[in-house]
Amino acid sequence: MELDTLIVNGIVVTVNPDFEIIGKGWVGVRNGRIVRVETLRPDSVMPMAREIVDADGGVVMPGLVNTHTHLPMTLFRGLADDLPLMTWLNDHIFPAEAAFIEPESVHAGALLACAELLLSGTTTCCDGYFHEDSTAQAVLQSGVRAILGQGVIDYPAPGVPDPAKNIAAARDFMQHWRNAYPLIQPSVFCHSPYTCSEKTLQSAKELARSTDSLFQIHSAETRYEYELIKARYHLSPIAYLDSLNLLDSKTLLVHAVWLDDADIEKIARSGAAISHTPDSAMKLGSGIARIQDFIEAKIPVGLGTDGCASNNNQDMFQEMDRAAKLHKVSSLNPQVMNSRTVLETATIGGARAVGMDRMIGSLVPGKQADILILDTQSPHWTPMYHPESHIVYTAKGSDVRDVMIDGKWQVRNRSLVHLNLNDILDQARAVGNRIQEWRTHRESI
Amino acid sequence: MELDTLIVNGIVVTVNPDFEIIGKGWVGVRNGRIVRVETLRPDSVMPMAREIVDADGGVVMPGLVNTHTHLPMTLFRGLADDLPLMTWLNDHIFPAEAAFIEPESVHAGALLACAELLLSGTTTCCDGYFHEDSTAQAVLQSGVRAILGQGVIDYPAPGVPDPAKNIAAARDFMQHWRNAYPLIQPSVFCHSPYTCSEKTLQSAKELARSTDSLFQIHSAETRYEYELIKARYHLSPIAYLDSLNLLDSKTLLVHAVWLDDADIEKIARSGAAISHTPDSAMKLGSGIARIQDFIEAKIPVGLGTDGCASNNNQDMFQEMDRAAKLHKVSSLNPQVMNSRTVLETATIGGARAVGMDRMIGSLVPGKQADILILDTQSPHWTPMYHPESHIVYTAKGSDVRDVMIDGKWQVRNRSLVHLNLNDILDQARAVGNRIQEWRTHRESI
Numbered sequence: 001m002e003l004d005t006l007i008v009n010g011i012v013v014t015v016n017p018d019f020e021i022i023g024k025g026w027v028g029v030r031n032g033r034i035v036r037v038e039t040l041r042p043d044s045v046m047p048m049a050r051e052i053v054d055a056d057g058g059v060v061m062p063g064l065v066n067t068h069t070h071l072p073m074t075l076f077r078g079l080a081d082d083l084p085l086m087t088w089l090n091d092h093i094f095p096a097e098a099a100f101i102e103p104e105s106v107h108a109g110a111l112l113a114c115a116e117l118l119l120s121g122t123t124t125c126c127d128g129y130f131h132e133d134s135t136a137q138a139v140l141q142s143g144v145r146a147i148l149g150q151g152v153i154d155y156p157a158p159g160v161p162d163p164a165k166n167i168a169a170a171r172d173f174m175q176h177w178r179n180a181y182p183l184i185q186p187s188v189f190c191h192s193p194y195t196c197s198e199k200t201l202q203s204a205k206e207l208a209r210s211t212d213s214l215f216q217i218h219s220a221e222t223r224y225e226y227e228l229i230k231a232r233y234h235l236s237p238i239a240y241l242d243s244l245n246l247l248d249s250k251t252l253l254v255h256a257v258w259l260d261d262a263d264i265e266k267i268a269r270s271g272a273a274i275s276h277t278p279d280s281a282m283k284l285g286s287g288i289a290r291i292q293d294f295i296e297a298k299i300p301v302g303l304g305t306d307g308c309a310s311n312n313n314q315d316m317f318q319e320m321d322r323a324a325k326l327h328k329v330s331s332l333n334p335q336v337m338n339s340r341t342v343l344e345t346a347t348i349g350g351a352r353a354v355g356m357d358r359m360i361g362s363l364v365p366g367k368q369a370d371i372l373i374l375d376t377q378s379p380h381w382t383p384m385y386h387p388e389s390h391i392v393y394t395a396k397g398s399d400v401r402d403v404m405i406d407g408k409w410q411v412r413n414r415s416l417v418h419l420n421l422n423d424i425l426d427q428a429r430a431v432g433n434r435i436q437e438w439r440t441h442r443e444s445i
Numbered sequence: 446m447e448l449d450t451l452i453v454n455g456i457v458v459t460v461n462p463d464f465e466i467i468g469k470g471w472v473g474v475r476n477g478r479i480v481r482v483e484t485l486r487p488d489s490v491m492p493m494a495r496e497i498v499d500a501d502g503g504v505v506m507p508g509l510v511n512t513h514t515h516l517p518m519t520l521f522r523g524l525a526d527d528l529p530l531m532t533w534l535n536d537h538i539f540p541a542e543a544a545f546i547e548p549e550s551v552h553a554g555a556l557l558a559c560a561e562l563l564l565s566g567t568t569t570c571c572d573g574y575f576h577e578d579s580t581a582q583a584v585l586q587s588g589v590r591a592i593l594g595q596g597v598i599d600y601p602a603p604g605v606p607d608p609a610k611n612i613a614a615a616r617d618f619m620q621h622w623r624n625a626y627p628l629i630q631p632s633v634f635c636h637s638p639y640t641c642s643e644k645t646l647q648s649a650k651e652l653a654r655s656t657d658s659l660f661q662i663h664s665a666e667t668r669y670e671y672e673l674i675k676a677r678y679h680l681s682p683i684a685y686l687d688s689l690n691l692l693d694s695k696t697l698l699v700h701a702v703w704l705d706d707a708d709i710e711k712i713a714r715s716g717a718a719i720s721h722t723p724d725s726a727m728k729l730g731s732g733i734a735r736i737q738d739f740i741e742a743k744i745p746v747g748l749g750t751d752g753c754a755s756n757n758n759q760d761m762f763q764e765m766d767r768a769a770k771l772h773k774v775s776s777l778n779p780q781v782m783n784s785r786t787v788l789e790t791a792t793i794g795g796a797r798a799v800g801m802d803r804m805i806g807s808l809v810p811g812k813q814a815d816i817l818i819l820d821t822q823s824p825h826w827t828p829m830y831h832p833e834s835h836i837v838y839t840a841k842g843s844d845v846r847d848v849m850i851d852g853k854w855q856v857r858n859r860s861l862v863h864l865n866l867n868d869i870l871d872q873a874r875a876v877g878n879r880i881q882e883w884r885t886h887r888e889s890i
Contacts (some may be wrong), residue, residue: 074827077830080829082784112824279770281774282773313839318841322770329727379557379869381872383873385877385881386523388759393758397841429828432829436830
């Protein structure tokens with residue numbers, strides 16, 4: 001058997017079911033898949049390979065799965081911080097979206113986001129936004145693996161000025177992208193239980209069911225939302241979604257902060273998954289999700305950065321550190337969310353949450369070759385007793401040296417292989433400059 | 446007037462009292478000091494300079510002040526995580542210290558730490574540990590500005606097997622390093638109110654007072670400590686320290702998590718400062734300090750990473766992000782700890798906390814030239830509406846391109862100018878390998 005790529009001389013952190021770590025190992029890739037993951041021994045016999053890559057003693061690990069993004073919102077990175085959620089949304093983000101979210105800007109913002117994802121080790125993202133066609137074009141160009149959902153909301157939205165057409169727009173997106181490209185899976189992104197009617201929620205879920213696609217929905221993010229839904233329907237947000245029969249194994253509940261025990265039981269019973277977004281929930285002051293309880297209830301949990309307007313970056317290494325530490329301090333228990341659990345959440349757990357755990361999320365023969373090589377020749381990686389500890393507690397996205405997705409290198413030696421970074425930055429800055437002028441003008445009147 | 450160094454073409458984030466940010470500015474340095482900080486205009490007339498450095502549109506800002514480190518503990522980075530505090534200390538850290546903390550290993554660990562500090566933009570640290578002489582040698586070699594304290598504790602400690610000699614050892618250190626080198630200020634590092642007797646605490650403070658030096662002490666870190674001190678003395682840890690007359694404007698209270706209103710009032714009245722260590726307090730599950738109340742009470746507050754056994758890195762950019770977000774989520778209020786406040790805490794606030802705010806902490810003519818240039822040519826810095834937001838919420842230590850301390854470049858283009866990184870990593874790894882063998886042996890019996 002001949003290999004396409006042979007990665008040698010790495011600490012292979014497999015994240016397989018036994019959480020095996022090979023101190024010195026090799027990984028073989030053929031036709032976009034992982035075919036061998038083995039220990040390097042003095043008597044090792046390795047297959048021929050078209051390409052041999054020396055990991056140089058660094059960490060070889062599965063690509064990270066970011067289960068919640070709004071890629072084009074990179075355009076609003078740092079536009080407005082440190083504000084109450086509703087001021088932030090109504091006075092800054094929504095007006096900026098109304099003024100600037102159009103196909104070209106979405107493409108520029110999504111491409112910027114993909115460059116950031118790649119350079120910091122995310123190989124799969126689960127995204128939802130408006131003009132998702134443009135996002136999909138950018139993602140396709142970037143080589144990132146993605147689940148993408150056209151946004152459904154009962155308000156006039158960029159590209160869908162008439163909310164009556166929101167399901168139709170989502171259906172068009174689904175039809176266009178379904179089974180079209182191996183790295184892109186269309187899905188349905190319903191904004192939330194408080195911005196969509198019962199009918200919209202059910203139609204959106206119906207569209208997802210009819211195409212066996214993921215149904216993403218922001219749920220139970222803030223106390224505001226919790227109280228609103230309680231007042232409207234006399235149910236918690238999760239109980240409300242459950243009453244509409246929206247929870248099943250193809251539903252991804254994003255944020256899931258304001259939950260009671262019964263909600264957790266409902267989610268667990270339904271098979272629905274949760275995208276946990278600690279960084280965004282911290283920055284917006286939304287609250288602390290009960291991730292320990294989710295894991296105990298065997299709910300599939302992935303990590304997500306959320307959009308750059310509320311994080312403000314997409315570094316999943318930072319998100320891991322955050323997930324590990326936030327729950328320790330909130331429970332005053334340093335034993336919760338240990339490094340293995342957190343790393344699983346950011347890889348195989350995220351893959352499970354979006355229904356792709358048979359395909360990605362660990363370095364196991366037969367899976368698609370989504371692989372990172374981390375450079376560990378730096379002070380913050382030294383010494384190294386437990387690689388998984390360093391991945392969670394000291395690594396940064398900037399330690400990512402090489403990124404392979406579906407067997408193809410997208411990053412080599414910290415540089416994008418197929419994208420022109422300077423062009424991407426220039427295009428995003430051009431939109432940013434227009435937003436800056438608009439902001440200055442608005443503030444002056 | 447001729448300059449030694451002229452830094453041009455940068456976004457100058459001064460952190461001066463008006464928090465002035467110059468969109469395109471220049472900074473002049475002469476004889477180790479900042480002499481000019483000005484806007485670059487088409488008609489600007491700049492003095493001659495021996496050296497002109499192009500910031501390339503990046504951010505020029507004051508060096509970061511890390512107010513709490515245990516530099517040599519880099520050697521224990523990731524050795525034991527996710528454990529209850531007392532198990533972690535008694536079963537892992539204390540035995541490892543007893544077996545491996547000696548002058549040579551301390552030097553290797555401290556040099557590793559300094560390399561990490563420099564490469565991630567910390568120009569001043571406030572440190573306390575054992576064999577502090579060796580740490581001081583390493584710090585001196587590195588060019589980092591530091592306040593260093595020989596550890597005082599009423600237990601047998603590395604280098605001070607007889608606790609009766611702990612004050613004498615601290616005095617020796619003080620005498621050796623006092624007024625010896627411009628970048629090094631000796632201080633007294635008393636371990637804590639629960640590991641030092643009344644007499645030790647008072648003698649240590651007396652030594653600090655007699656030399657007009659900083660008195661550092663871990664205080665009110667955990668509920669365990671709080672309850673212990675309450676049981677012993679019927680006082681909170683802070684009230685206890687106050688009853689011994691240990692609080693004044695040269696006292697730095699480290700951690701300060703378990704405080705009541707009366708404690709905060711006592712600290713404010715005394716002029717004592719606080720080193721806030723959110724990352725370490727999160728990882729150890731110690732609790733959340735009342736930083737908002739400290740700031741309102743006008744207590745000087747700096748940020749600190751703590752040692753690498755409990756963080757596990759020394760990236761002050763990460764610490765800023767943490768400080769900004771932790772207090773938002775714990776108060777469910779996204780308006781607290783805004784980016785300006787946090788950036789001040791990591792620079793001028795830290796300088797004030799360690800008594801050096803006249804000398805460092807902001808880019809103001811007359812201050813010592815401790816300056817960073819950040820590379821902003823990357824996706825996570827794009828677009829940029831508010832530089833201070835990006836410094837706090839998206840930057841990483843790896844964005845630091847150049848570091849000047851006291852007018853001398855210590856990092857250029859992300860590389861150490863005067864230290865050999867490979868040698869430093871090799872020496873630290875040699876100690877790490879011995880620790881790994883010892884750990885494996887211990888676990889096998």
